[in-house]
Amino acid sequence: xxxxxxxxxxxxxxxxxxxxxxxxxxxxxxxxxxxxxxxxxxxxxxxxxxxxxxxxxxxxxxxxxxxxxxxxxxxxxxxxxxxxxxxxxxxxxxxxxxxxxxxxxxxxx
Amino acid sequence: xxxxxxxxxxxxxxxxxxxxxxxxxxxxxxxxxxxxxxxxxxxxxxxxxxxxxxxxxxxxxxxxxxxxxxxxxxxxxxxxxxxxxxxxxxxxxxxxxxxxxxxxxxxxxxxxxxxxxxxxxxxxxxxxxxxxxxxxxxxxxxxxxxxxxxxxxxxxxxxxxxxxxxxxxxxxxxxxxxxxxxxxxxxxxxxxxxxxxxxxxxxxxxxxxxxxxxxxxxxxxxxxxxxxxxxxxxxxxxxxxxxxxxxxxxxxxxxxxxxxxxxxxxxxxxxxxxxxxxxxxxxxxxxxxxxxxxxxxxxxxxxxxxxxxxxxxxxxxxxxxxxxxxxxxxxxxxxxxxxxxxxxxxxxxxxxxxxxxxxxxxxxxxxxxxxxxxxxxxxxxxxxxxxxxxxxxxxxxxxxxxxxxxxxxxxxxxxxxxxxxxxxxxxxxxxxxxxxxxxxxxxxxxxxxxxxxxxxxxxxxxxxxxxxxxxxxxxxxxxxxxxxxxxxxxxxxxxxxxxxxxxxxxxxxxxxxxxxxxxxxxxxxxxxxxxxxxxxxxxxxxxxxxxxxxxxxxxxxxxxxxxxxxxxxxxxxxxxxxxxxxxxxxxxxxxxxxxxxxxxxxxxxxxxxxxxxxxxxxxxxxxxxxxxxxxxxxxxxxxxxxxxxxxxxxxxxxxxxxxxxxxxxxxxxxxxxxxxxxxxxxxxxxx
Numbered sequence: 001x002x003x004x005x006x007x008x009x010x011x012x013x014x015x016x017x018x019x020x021x022x023x024x025x026x027x028x029x030x031x032x033x034x035x036x037x038x039x040x041x042x043x044x045x046x047x048x049x050x051x052x053x054x055x056x057x058x059x060x061x062x063x064x065x066x067x068x069x070x071x072x073x074x075x076x077x078x079x080x081x082x083x084x085x086x087x088x089x090x091x092x093x094x095x096x097x098x099x100x101x102x103x104x105x106x107x108x109x
Numbered sequence: 110x111x112x113x114x115x116x117x118x119x120x121x122x123x124x125x126x127x128x129x130x131x132x133x134x135x136x137x138x139x140x141x142x143x144x145x146x147x148x149x150x151x152x153x154x155x156x157x158x159x160x161x162x163x164x165x166x167x168x169x170x171x172x173x174x175x176x177x178x179x180x181x182x183x184x185x186x187x188x189x190x191x192x193x194x195x196x197x198x199x200x201x202x203x204x205x206x207x208x209x210x211x212x213x214x215x216x217x218x219x220x221x222x223x224x225x226x227x228x229x230x231x232x233x234x235x236x237x238x239x240x241x242x243x244x245x246x247x248x249x250x251x252x253x254x255x256x257x258x259x260x261x262x263x264x265x266x267x268x269x270x271x272x273x274x275x276x277x278x279x280x281x282x283x284x285x286x287x288x289x290x291x292x293x294x295x296x297x298x299x300x301x302x303x304x305x306x307x308x309x310x311x312x313x314x315x316x317x318x319x320x321x322x323x324x325x326x327x328x329x330x331x332x333x334x335x336x337x338x339x340x341x342x343x344x345x346x347x348x349x350x351x352x353x354x355x356x357x358x359x360x361x362x363x364x365x366x367x368x369x370x371x372x373x374x375x376x377x378x379x380x381x382x383x384x385x386x387x388x389x390x391x392x393x394x395x396x397x398x399x400x401x402x403x404x405x406x407x408x409x410x411x412x413x414x415x416x417x418x419x420x421x422x423x424x425x426x427x428x429x430x431x432x433x434x435x436x437x438x439x440x441x442x443x444x445x446x447x448x449x450x451x452x453x454x455x456x457x458x459x460x461x462x463x464x465x466x467x468x469x470x471x472x473x474x475x476x477x478x479x480x481x482x483x484x485x486x487x488x489x490x491x492x493x494x495x496x497x498x499x500x501x502x503x504x505x506x507x508x509x510x511x512x513x514x515x516x517x518x519x520x521x522x523x524x525x526x527x528x529x530x531x532x533x534x535x536x537x538x539x540x541x542x543x544x545x546x547x548x549x550x551x552x553x554x555x556x557x558x559x560x561x562x563x564x565x566x567x568x569x570x571x572x573x574x575x576x577x578x579x580x581x582x583x584x585x586x587x588x589x590x591x592x593x594x595x596x597x598x599x600x601x602x603x604x605x606x607x608x609x610x611x612x613x614x615x616x617x618x619x620x621x622x623x624x625x626x627x628x629x630x631x632x633x634x635x636x637x638x639x640x641x642x643x644x645x646x647x648x649x650x651x652x653x654x655x656x657x658x659x660x661x662x663x664x665x666x667x668x669x670x671x672x673x674x675x676x677x678x679x680x681x682x683x684x685x686x687x688x689x690x691x692x693x694x695x696x697x698x699x700x701x702x703x704x705x706x707x708x709x710x711x712x713x714x715x716x717x718x719x720x721x722x723x724x725x726x727x728x729x730x731x732x733x734x735x736x737x738x739x740x741x742x743x744x745x746x747x748x749x750x751x752x753x754x755x756x757x758x759x760x761x762x763x764x765x766x767x768x769x770x771x772x773x774x775x776x777x778x779x780x781x782x783x784x785x786x787x788x789x790x791x792x793x794x795x796x
Contacts, residue, residue, distance in 0.1 A: 018483060019418065075419070081449040084442035086263035095368040098414050106419030106426065 004031060004066065007073035008040045011103070012051035021047035023099040028058035033066035042100070060092040075105035114140065119173045119200040120364050121145055121376070121383040121437075122303070128164040130177040130196040130206075131155060134229065139236050141228075142204060142268075142301060143380065146438030148236065149203070149257075149268040149303040152227035155196070157181045157210070157220055162194055171331065172361035174199040192218065203268070203303045209296040212289040220289065224299070225282040228268050230259035232438035233381065234446055244439075248280040255283065264442055266305050273298040305437075334360045338400050341740070342767035347698035348736075354702030355736045358728040359397060363404075366411050366435070374407040378706070378729040385435045385450070387412055387457030388520060389730050391464050392668060396734030398471050399741050399771055405468045406477060412461060413484040417452050417491075422509040425453035425518075429491030431461045433515070446513055453515040455496055455506040456544055458488045459551035466554030469562065470748045473774030478562045489555050489572070492548050498538040501603055502582060504548050505540035519544060520669075521612075521647065525654055526661035527598055530607050532653025535600035542595050543612045545583050546619030552576035553620065584623045593629040595622070609633060609649035611666075614673025617680050627680040634673055635685050642713025643692040644670035650710070657710035657720075664707040664722050667693050668731035671738040678742045683758035690739040691760030697736060704732040744768060744780045751775055757782030 008029075011017070029040040041058065043050045068087055071077040079101040082088040090097055116125050122144040126132050134140045134151035142150035155162060162179035169175050176197045180190035191214035197207040212218045229242070244261030255278050257268040270283065274297035277284040289295045334356070341352045363373035366385050375397070376382060377389035390412065394405035417430035424447045425433075436448035447453075462485050469478045478485075496504040508514035517526055519541045527541060528534050552572045559569035587595045589607050595616055596605035613630050616622050622630055633639055638649035644665035648655050654662045670693050677686040696719040697704050706729045709720035743766065745756030751774055759766055764784050770777040 021483065022414070022480060078421075078424075078444065078449055081442055081444050084264075084437055084449065086265055086442075095370065095414070098368045102416075102418035104419070106421040107423070109420060109422075 002066065003070040003073050004038070004040075008042070008051050011042070011049060014049055016047050017044075017049050017103070018047060019102045020044050020049060020099055023047070023096055025059035025093060025096045026056065027060045027062065027096050027100060028056075029069070030061065030063045031066040031069050032063070036066075038066060044096070044099075058092065060090065060094070060096040062088055062090050062097060064088040072104055075107050079104055115167055115169070115175055115177075116380055117169075117171075117173050117175050117198065117200050117204075118361065118380055118383065122200055122202065122204075123380040123383065124150075124198065124200055124204055125380060126153070126198075128167050128177070129155070129162050129179055130175075130198060131161075134231075139381075141231075141236075142303070143233065144203070144303045145305050146233040146384070146436050146441070147266055147305065148231045148233075149228055149266065150226065150301060151229040151231070152225055153301075154225045155179075155194070155208070156223045156225075157192065157194065159221070159223075165193075172357065192220075203301040206299040206301070207296060208299060209294055210287070210289060211294045212291060215291050217291055218289045220285075220287050220295075222285040222287060223282060226255060226257070226270055227281065228257045228259070230257075230266050230439070232440045233436070234438065234440045243443075250278045250280065253278070255280070261439065261443070264439060266439075267303070269300075269302045269304070271300050271302075331357070331360050334401075337772075339771045340769040342765070342769065343763060344765045345694075345763050347702070348694055348763070348766075351694060351697040351702035351704075351736050352740070355733050356400070358703060358733040359393075359401065359404075359730070359737075362393075362728065362730045362733060368414060369407055369411050372407040372410070373404065374411055375404050375730045375734075377731075379727065382729075384437075385411060385415075385432070387431045387433050388454050388460065391431075391457060391460045392672075393730040393734040394464055395460075395467060396668075396671065396731065396738040396741075398467060399746055399768075399773070400737050402468065402472050402772060405464060406472075406474065409461070409465055409468060409477060409481055412457070413481045415450055416484050416487060421452075423447050424449065424451055425509055425514050427452070427491060427495040429458065429487035429489075430495065431457040431488060433457060433518070447510055451514075453506075453508055453510070453518050455504055455518045456520060456547055458491050458496070459504070459544070459547035461485070461488050462551035462555050462558075463547065466558055469558065471773045473751070475562050478558055482558075482563050485555060485558065486568075489551060492551065493575075496544075496548075499540065499599075499601070499603065501540075501599070502579065503540040503586075503599060504544040505538035505599070506544075507537035507539070521661035523660045523662075525659075526647075527606060528608055528648075528652070528654045528662070530609075530652055535598065535606050538601055539598050539606070541598040541612065542583075542587050543615040543619070545579065545587070546616045546621040549576050549579050549583070549621040550619040552579065580621050580623070583621055584626065588626065593626075594633045595630065608652045608654075609638065611639060611645045611647050611669050611673060614645060614669070614676045617676025618672050619676075620679060622680070624680075627682075631677055631680065631682045631685055634677065635688065640689075641665055641692075641710050643696045643708070643719050644689060645673045646710040647707075655710075658722060660707070660722070663710040665696075665710055665719075666707045666732075667696070667704040667735040668729075671735040671742075674739060674742045678745065678758075683745070683756075686742045687758045687760045690743050691762060693735060693739055694760070695762075702736075703728050704735055705729070706732055740766075740768060744782055746771070746780060748773060753778050753780070755780040755782070759784065 023044045027042045031038040041054045125140045132140045132153040141148040160181045165178040179194040193211045195209040247258035249256045254271040259266045287295045364376035365373045375393035377386040390408045394408040417426040430452045432450040433454035435450035440446040441448045498505045506518040553576045556569040556572035559565045597608045597610045598606035648662040656663045674686040674689040707722040747754045767781045769779045
């Protein structure tokens with residue numbers, strides 16, 4: 001299992017996430033690995049989080065390489081710097097991603 | 110003729126040109142069209158029949174708009190031209206320029222009008238530090254537009270240039286071959302549009318669909334801004350001018366971060382610091398609270414949303430820490446600079462709680478205070494869990510990013526700002542005194558919010574216990590016995606860094622000073638070593654590093670003095686606060702109402718006028734906010750429950766002062782003051 005899958009599966013078990021209490025909306029993460037594509041849909045309603053693979057409308061869509069996203073969820077890459085670089089693109093509401101990026105860990109100490 | 114630079118801006122998009130309207134930048138020359146911390150035009154040169162133009166005059170119409178009156182030919186004293194050229198330029202998303210040529214001759218004129226355009230796509234940090242670029246440039250003519258591009262991996266920036274009149278485009282610019290009849294004119298609109306991936310919001314080049322054409326659309330918003338602010342009535346004309354200047358500059362300094370849903374907070378300074386700064390945005394929001402409380406609301410939201418959530422040494426980030434500075438340029442994107450965002454400030458976090466409480470006291474907006482309870486608690490926890498580097502119960506700082514992080518993480522952030530009396534510089538960590546004051550105030554105010562809004566009396570009690578203990582220890586450990594003032598800092602061995610500084614005034618503001626010591630502190634602040642006659646010197650005359658034109662070691666900072674005045678009021682020194690207000694507001698008159706970041710610490714009686722410290726950043730937000738805070742301190746405005754207390758003590762040169770329609774939890778009220786006599790009129794008027 002890759003780091004991204006682990007990250008989203010674990011997130012799905014949390015139910016309530018205090019860091020997302022001010023966020024309401026849906027974020028879709030589209031990850032590309034060669035020809036393969038993975039999709040994660042995170043629905044947040046005042047901190048209540050549900051994670052799925054559903055192909056539903058999202059308020060914010062981010063796209064990036066799977067490998068890069070693996071690094072982000074391992075704390076090896078900073079998500080916002082990657083957005084500025086264009087390595088992660090964002091469509092829709094960037095405020096949702098600002099809230100969400102708090103969940104990414106820092107570099108290993 | 111080309112000495113003065115002209116600046117116009119809209120948010121973090123701005124144009125710096127010469128007085129002809131031309132841009133001729135080099136890596137080290139700060140002219141150009143900038144947006145999201147990148148330069149999008151480094152050349153923009155107008156010629157008519159191969160000749161550069163000669164400026165007759167420049168109208169700075171608004172902060173977002175200017176107009177250049179030009180004639181062909183340069184280098185001659187006497188100008189007798191049959192042509193005049195007008196460039197009217199407004200910043201929008203990029204900029205929009207109306208170029209008009211008037212033929213005053215009785216003969217028709219055939220003209221070759223040329224604009225040379227290019228971009229180096231320099232990062233703002235590169236403009237300052239002259240670094241080499243690592244990406245690739247491109248230039249294309251496509252669909253009637255000249256497209257300048259820069260690419261480094263996935264990082265892409267573009268500038269698109271187009272004209273409304275028929276033009277010949279090549280890779281270096283636009284040419285118009287025009288025929289102008291006698292006493293007739295010719296004109297074209299020029300659009301320069303930027304495309305960047307800032308915050309992910311502008312990923313697609315939207316201009317391809319004609320969506321985002323630069324246009325001057327801010328005028329009405331400025332009018333509304335001025336109408337919404339309280340009105341000032343007084344018999345001191347220069348104060349009226351300063352007040353109006355402050356409001357207009359504050360409007361120009363508004364910055365809407367891509368995540369704030371179109372709402373604005375005060376950026377730090379124009380044009381190089383048009384971004385979110387924790388410390389500057391908070392201090393300015395505090396100064397402006399009685400005038401434009403919505404700035405504080407956006408500051409609380411945006412800084413709260415970006416609050417640190419992990420330990421990251423490169424960014425000096427910790428959970429609960431409030432950011433220092435956010436940048437969007439190439440060096441930040443490639444992590445050659447840590448500003449994504451950078452967290453290397455230790456005062457912003459306690460000040461965040463101070464702002465939240467002060468905001469509630471003025472506006473009664475408990476919804477926001479409830480919404481940001483988690484962030485406020487995290488900020489309070491950060492003080493104890495992450496900021497006490499020496500384990501002695503005091504906030505101190507030492508950067509973890511040794512390469513590109515900030516050494517001094519307090520407001521006096523230059524390398525020599527923290528020194529002993531004899532001029533020696535202490536090691537790290539450093540616990541500067543004002544940080545302890547802010548921490549004390551944050552705990553006290555956090556306790557009030559916990560009790561009244563979050564309904565957590567146990568937490569309130571604990572915070573009050575911590576605050577009392579901090580105050581007791583602080584008054585013992587920082588008090589310099591032989592000087593009777595508070596030391597600037599404790600060094601890495603816990604010893605006093607014993608220079609006398611303006612920081613003492615911030616301690617009064619925060620309330621951490623024992624009543625028994627306040628009188629001596631006030632005497633120092635108003636004494637000849639610190640008070641120059643205009644304001645309070647950052648470092649006292651006679652200290653080892655004192656220099657009247659040293660950045661943080663002797664100059665007077667209007668923002669600093671305004672908080673000193675607030676501190677003096679807090680401890681009942683009304684006349685002293687009024688004296689500082691008078692000095693700073695007198696100084697403002699010498700700068701046409703626009704106070705600089707700092708001016709020389711020379712004795713007022715000696716120089717007769719305030720000597721400006723040379724700086725590239727004007728207006729600066731917290732200097733712009735200083736007159737506002739000084740108005741508050743002169744009128745003695747203080748919210749108490751649902752009322753606004755007015756307890757004025759005016760400067761000797763003010764006979765009459767009225768501030769009408771002060772917004773707050775009371776609706777709108779007026780405050781009046783007359784001479785030295787303490788008078789007040791208090792009329793609730795909802796509108």
